[in-house]
Amino acid sequence: MAVSMTGLGIGEKKNKDYRVRIELRSVNNRYLEVSCKLPSILSYYENKLKEIIREKITRGKIYMSTTINSDTDNLLGIRVNNQMAKATLNLLNDLRNYAGINEELKLEHFLNFSEIFEPLEPTNDADKIWNQVEETLHIALRKLLLMKKEEGDNLTQDILKRLKQLTCDLDQIVNISDSLFDKKISMFRENVHNLIKETEINEDRLQTEIVLMAKKADISEECVRMKSHFKQFKNIIKNEKVVGKKLIFLLQEMNREVNTISSKATSSEISHIVVDMKEEIEKIREQVQNLE
Numbered sequence: 001m002a003v004s005m006t007g008l009g010i011g012e013k014k015n016k017d018y019r020v021r022i023e024l025r026s027v028n029n030r031y032l033e034v035s036c037k038l039p040s041i042l043s044y045y046e047n048k049l050k051e052i053i054r055e056k057i058t059r060g061k062i063y064m065s066t067t068i069n070s071d072t073d074n075l076l077g078i079r080v081n082n083q084m085a086k087a088t089l090n091l092l093n094d095l096r097n098y099a100g101i102n103e104e105l106k107l108e109h110f111l112n113f114s115e116i117f118e119p120l121e122p123t124n125d126a127d128k129i130w131n132q133v134e135e136t137l138h139i140a141l142r143k144l145l146l147m148k149k150e151e152g153d154n155l156t157q158d159i160l161k162r163l164k165q166l167t168c169d170l171d172q173i174v175n176i177s178d179s180l181f182d183k184k185i186s187m188f189r190e191n192v193h194n195l196i197k198e199t200e201i202n203e204d205r206l207q208t209e210i211v212l213m214a215k216k217a218d219i220s221e222e223c224v225r226m227k228s229h230f231k232q233f234k235n236i237i238k239n240e241k242v243v244g245k246k247l248i249f250l251l252q253e254m255n256r257e258v259n260t261i262s263s264k265a266t267s268s269e270i271s272h273i274v275v276d277m278k279e280e281i282e283k284i285r286e287q288v289q290n291l292e
Helices: 040-056 082-099 122-195 203-216 220-239 244-264 268-288
Strands: 007-014 018-027 032-037 060-070 078-080 117-119
Touching: 007 122, 018 122, 032 040, 040 060, 040 122, 060 122, 122 220, 122 268, 220 244, 244 268
Parallel strands: 032 060
Antiparallel strands: 007 018, 018 060, 078 117
């Protein structure tokens, strides 16, 4: 069954050290495009995260936002160098004693010495948290896919309803066209006789020409092709997951056949029905653009 390109999925997973939250948003796009907003600690895994998403989604613009919270300072990418902090404390105390300063040492005094902080090895911390991030991504993906499916089901029902209306309209056109065919031949015959009243003509040749003229206005082939397009359309949207491009192509073909029917039709009643059909095709096209 067809699925929508739009949806939202949020995954959260917490352990004793970290709380990971991943939000996936999907919107319409001609192709698949994945955009990631990650903490620097996970930059090494960006391509791997994108690949996991690509395994589940084939079309749309995907925005992934990842946040990681912890009660420790590990995710800042730095830590306190205990030896340097102690050395700084001794230095400041020596300065106080030498200068005769009675002021107590405060935290801001230490922050002027960048040496007391040192970078962490990011790979080690990323490795520790990667499994949790991957599991959180799968949770978000499942929720996103569920929403895309529910949205796709709603869109599919609306499209099939409009397709049914198109089928009824086409059947009506076929019935009108069949009832008018004999009238067209009689009308052509009468018009020809009026033009050549005083000229001797070959009746067999006249009959042949009249039939040929009537066939030029015949829309049976277009109607048969339209029915074939309806059948293919219905089969694709019900049985295939990735449908957008195929259905857009079929809608283009439907529109072409309807335009041909309109140009051939000699009935105002058919012309009015054709206008309604073109409106329905356009509405279906707008809905199909939301499908993956």
